[in-house]
Amino acid sequence: MPQQRSRPEPRTGRKTADGTSAPSAGDHRDSRSAGKPFRPIKTRRIFEEICDAIRDKLVSGELKAGDRLPSERELSEMLDVSRTALREAIRSLEIAGIVEMRKGSRGGAFITRSGAGQVTRTFRDMLDFGHVSLATLLEARLMVMDAVVRAACERAKLADIERLSRNVAETVELTRQGRYEERTLKAVEFSTLLANSTGNQVMSAILEAMASVIRRFVLIAGPPAHDPVIASRLRLIEQIKAKDTKGACETMRSYLIKLNEHLLNTEKVRLRGDARRRARAPA
Missing domain, CATH: 1.10.10.10 (Winged helix-like DNA-binding domain superfamily/Winged helix DNA-binding domain)
Structure with a gap:
């Protein structure tokens, strides 16, 4: 009767110095899958x-x-x-x-009549969660606005020019009446009207979202000592009508740089005040 051969034990890997078996590649795979990193898929709510x-x-x-x-x-x-x-x-x-x-x-x-709502929330979350600074957002608006002004000089129609002019006239009247908050909202609306004149909905959504987020900083800061917004916008409208792209871009850039400085200086003062109040607060 032939001698029965013993069945070889499963291979578990190479031997270590103390004679024990090192884990094989299969063992590693088993240990990785044991963690269950994925959750079961559930039906939609x-x-x-x-x-x-x-x-x-x-x-x-x-x-x-x-x-x-x-x-x-x-x-x-x-x-x-x-x-x-x-x-x-x-x-x-x-x-x-x-x-x-x-x-x-x-x-x-x-x-909603605009697609800017979701973009606005994204920009606001980026700012509130500290992913970007106010300075970064203002710099981005400066770049986007340059492209908007260039496109407006090429594409703006008479109806667009009339809407921009009417916005400035309403801003002047609100300024005369001392209704600063309403006047600020009306002035911010100018950016959206300008973007709409390009006929590019993506540009409009981005600029409207930026203006919506920056608006609260404008309201907190108040107008600068010598607010050039009315004169600057009247000049800008004339340059757009004349298709003076270079002049219009320079007018907008000059205005935004001064506004950005005003907003950033105000924000620095506010943050320093907050820090002092926290330092004085009882532990």
Whole structure:
């Protein structure tokens, strides 16, 4: 009867100095996969499906900028979802800048007229979370504005020029009345109108978002001692009408450099004051 051969033990790897087996490549693979770095995929939540349904209506053209969504009760019945899920979806779309909520008897959820909402939130988060400084944001606006002014000199139509002129006239009147906050908002709107005159929606969204974030610093800083905004913009409008690209770019750059200095100096003073107050606060 032939002698039965013993079955070889599984190979576990090379021998170490003390005679034990070193782990094999397979052992390493097993230990890596044991950590389970991925979580199981779950079904999508209802509010995400609602968001997609509204986005699909936008993509298809059934919903357009300025349209009002049906009331909460009507929309929840149409979609066969709870009002809680619907509110969560509307809030998500509002954060994304797709809808805006308006109060009053004619209020409700409206499709935004601008695509700048999500860009604005991104810029604001970058600034608030310390990923960028105010100086970096102002420098970026200086660069973007140069491109906007160049495009405006080439593309602005008579209707665009009239809107810019009307904005400056309204700014002058608000200044005369001493309504500084409204005057500041009107002056900030000039940037958006200028960007719109280029006919490039991406440029408009970027500049509108930048202006929206910078606006709070403008309100805190107040006007500089000798505010050149009115004279500067009247000159800029004439240069755009004349298609004087070089002159228009120089006018805008000169104005923004002075404004940036004013905003940065004010912000430094504010931060120093905050630091002193924290130092004096009891531990």
